Amino acid sequence: MKTNAIYCGQAAKVLGDTLEFPDESVDLIYMDPPFFSNRNYEVLWGDGYELRAFEDRWQGGIENYISWMESTVRECHRVLKPTGSLYLHCDWHANAHLRLLLDRVFGESQFVNEIAWCYDTAGRSQSYFNRKHDTIFLYGKSKGYYFNLPRTSFVDEGSFSHEDPDGRRYRIRTNSNNGKTYKYYMDEGRGMNDWWADCSALPQNDRERLGYPTQKPESLLERILNASSKHGDIVLDPMCGCGTAIAVAHRLGRNWVGVDVSPTACQLMVKRMRGLGVPIADTDILGLPKTEEEIRAMPPFEFQNWVVRKLMGRVSARKSGDMGIDGWLFDGTPIQVKQSETIGRNVVDNFETALRRAKRTKGLVVAFSFGKGAREEVARVRHVDGMEITLRTVKEIMEEA
Ligand SMILES: C[S@@+](CC[C@H](N)C(=O)[O-])C[C@H]1O[C@@H](n2cnc3c(N)ncnc32)[C@H](O)[C@@H]1O
Structure with missing residues (x-):
C-alpha cells in the first residue's frame, strides 16, 4: 500500500486489491459515505457515474444501500489491524441499518460507541424535534483496539476542595450503590462523553470551507484521530471527499491514504494537501484518468x-x-x-x-x-x-x- 497517497476509484474495488491493501495493515478508518439522505449533494456533485451509482443505490431502497455499503465495510474490516478501529459517520436515515451491518461484519461485541455529533445549523421544523445530530459508530477490530480517551476540564472546578501535599486538587465522591469512595483529581480532567456539541458544523462562509457540500470540520476529525491513532499510524479514509480526514492526519503526524470515486474530489484533495505544503507527486495519485x-x-x-x-x-x-x-x-x-x-x-x-x-x-x-x-x-x-x-x-x- 502506498501511504500519503490518493486513490481514485470505488472504495470496495480499490481496497479489494489484497496485494495493494494487505490484511491488517491499517490503524484507523474514518468513513463518511454518501448518506442515504444525500440525494441532492450527490446529484450536485454528481456526474454520470455517481448519478447512476446513486440511482442504483436508491432504487431498491435501504436494502440496496446497505448491500452497496457492505462490500466496503467488509474490506475495511479486513484491512484493519487487530488494534485498529473504524468510525462510520451517518445520520438518522440509515443509522439503524448501518449499525446492524457493522454488528454483522465486526461482531456485536466489537461495538464501542455510538457518538452523537451535535450541531445547530439552520433549518427548523414545526412537525418534529429539529434533527440536529449525526451518528458516528465506533467499532474495534478486536478487544485490544487502541484508545486514548480524550479528556475535558471539569465545569465545576470549585468542587475540588481537597489538596494533596504536592498541591494537586481533588474531590471525593461516594457511590450510593456500594458506598465506595473515589478520589478524582482536577488535573486529570473528565473523560469525554459520547455526545459532542463542541465541534460545530462548518458555516457556509467558514474559511475552512472548500466548496465541498458535505465537508466535515477538522475539529471533529482531530478528536477522532487523537482518540484512536498514534503518531506514525496509518489512517485510511475510503470515501474522503475533499480530504478532511487526511489533512488532519497529515497535521497530526499520521500516515494517510485517501480514496474517492470522484476525480473532482481527488483533485480537490490534491490541491488541499499541496496547499498544506505536502509534496504530492503525480505518482502519489493513483487511478486518476490519464490516457x-x-x-x-x-x-x-x-x-x-x-x-x-x-x-x-x-x-x-x-x-x-x-x-x-x-x-x-x-x-x-x-x-x-x-x-x-x-x-x-x-x-x-x-x-x-x-x-x-x-x-x-x-x-x-x-x-x-x-x-x-x-x-x-x-x-x-x-x-x-x-x-x-x-x-x-x-x-x-x-x-x-
Ligand atoms: C459525504 S462525502 C465525504 C466528505 C468528507 N468526509 C469531507 O469531509 O470532505 C462522501 C464521498 O464519498 C464518495 N463516494 C461515493 N461513492 C463512493 C465509492 N463507491 N467509493 C469511494 N468513494 C465514494 C463521494 O464522491 C463523496 O466524495
Missing part, C-alpha cells in the same frame, strides 16, 4: 471539471445542463467543454451567443476534434464580429501539461 481513452470515458461533469482544472481555470458555479459556459480561465475568458468529436459550426455559433450574453469578446472551446465547419465559423466570427474564439483539442491540453 485519452480514460479521459474519453469520464462521466460528463467529471470531464468538464478535468478540462477546466487542467487549464488552471475555475469551474462554472452552475452544476447542471449546458448553458454555454462551463468554466472560466484565470483571466476571465469563458470556456466551453464538449466531450465529443468533430465539433460543428453550430457549437461555435451557440458559444458566440453565450459570449455575447456574458459580454465577452473572446472564448475557448475544448473538444476531442473539430470539423471544418467549426473552423470556418471561428474565422467568420473573427472577421465579421471581432470575436476571438479559440479551438483546442483534449490531446493538445494533455500534451501541454
Whole structure:
C-alpha cells in the first residue's frame, strides 16, 4: 500500500486489491459515505457515474444501500489491524441499518460507541424535534483496539476542595450503590462523553470551507484521530471527499491514504494537501484518468471539471445542463467543454451567443476534434464580429501539461 497517497476509484474495488491493501495493515478508518439522505449533494456533485451509482443505490431502497455499503465495510474490516478501529459517520436515515451491518461484519461485541455529533445549523421544523445530530459508530477490530480517551476540564472546578501535599486538587465522591469512595483529581480532567456539541458544523462562509457540500470540520476529525491513532499510524479514509480526514492526519503526524470515486474530489484533495505544503507527486495519485481513452470515458461533469482544472481555470458555479459556459480561465475568458468529436459550426455559433450574453469578446472551446465547419465559423466570427474564439483539442491540453 502506498501511504500519503490518493486513490481514485470505488472504495470496495480499490481496497479489494489484497496485494495493494494487505490484511491488517491499517490503524484507523474514518468513513463518511454518501448518506442515504444525500440525494441532492450527490446529484450536485454528481456526474454520470455517481448519478447512476446513486440511482442504483436508491432504487431498491435501504436494502440496496446497505448491500452497496457492505462490500466496503467488509474490506475495511479486513484491512484493519487487530488494534485498529473504524468510525462510520451517518445520520438518522440509515443509522439503524448501518449499525446492524457493522454488528454483522465486526461482531456485536466489537461495538464501542455510538457518538452523537451535535450541531445547530439552520433549518427548523414545526412537525418534529429539529434533527440536529449525526451518528458516528465506533467499532474495534478486536478487544485490544487502541484508545486514548480524550479528556475535558471539569465545569465545576470549585468542587475540588481537597489538596494533596504536592498541591494537586481533588474531590471525593461516594457511590450510593456500594458506598465506595473515589478520589478524582482536577488535573486529570473528565473523560469525554459520547455526545459532542463542541465541534460545530462548518458555516457556509467558514474559511475552512472548500466548496465541498458535505465537508466535515477538522475539529471533529482531530478528536477522532487523537482518540484512536498514534503518531506514525496509518489512517485510511475510503470515501474522503475533499480530504478532511487526511489533512488532519497529515497535521497530526499520521500516515494517510485517501480514496474517492470522484476525480473532482481527488483533485480537490490534491490541491488541499499541496496547499498544506505536502509534496504530492503525480505518482502519489493513483487511478486518476490519464490516457485519452480514460479521459474519453469520464462521466460528463467529471470531464468538464478535468478540462477546466487542467487549464488552471475555475469551474462554472452552475452544476447542471449546458448553458454555454462551463468554466472560466484565470483571466476571465469563458470556456466551453464538449466531450465529443468533430465539433460543428453550430457549437461555435451557440458559444458566440453565450459570449455575447456574458459580454465577452473572446472564448475557448475544448473538444476531442473539430470539423471544418467549426473552423470556418471561428474565422467568420473573427472577421465579421471581432470575436476571438479559440479551438483546442483534449490531446493538445494533455500534451501541454
Ligand atoms: C459525504 S462525502 C465525504 C466528505 C468528507 N468526509 C469531507 O469531509 O470532505 C462522501 C464521498 O464519498 C464518495 N463516494 C461515493 N461513492 C463512493 C465509492 N463507491 N467509493 C469511494 N468513494 C465514494 C463521494 O464522491 C463523496 O466524495
